Amino acid sequence: MNSSGLGLLIGGLTTMRNAGGDLVICGANKKIESLLVITKLITVFDHYRTLEEAVESYEDKEKTE
Template sequence: MTNFEEADQGSHVVLAPEGKFNLVVAPALKARIEDLVASGKTKILVDLHAVDFIDSSGLGALIGGLKSARQNGGDLRIAAAGVQVLAVLKLTNLDRILSPFATVEEALNDW
């Protein structure tokens, strides 16, 4: 079972994992991002508002998705990350690569 919601917004797709973004959820999300990119949907926003924990598997899925999207002329953005997720991003310096947007709307308006 996947633990994320998906909304196709036309020019971009919003994926919203929930709960723990870990080894259980990360492979399915990464595979979905790769499927989207392969089908031509290369602007992907990951809404993290409902994620209360992220581990290295979740970070790996985000970085892998970012790489895939950028190699195909798109981008992957993250938005609405909570305190734990922001702390992990900062600790790993991934906040420099995956610049977190405060809200989904902010991320979409910047595109």
């Protein structure tokens, strides 16, 4: 992934949050996780190892709202 890919992720996150939603990352490989750490985007995105964990996070959020 290069700066264009990172820009798309930030743009997608901004669009989703402006619409009242969210965007999470799941199943990122080690290279992508490392890139997110280096760019400090790991603190911006919620990230999960599996799709199941990501879906569960949304279900948990709905219960608390």
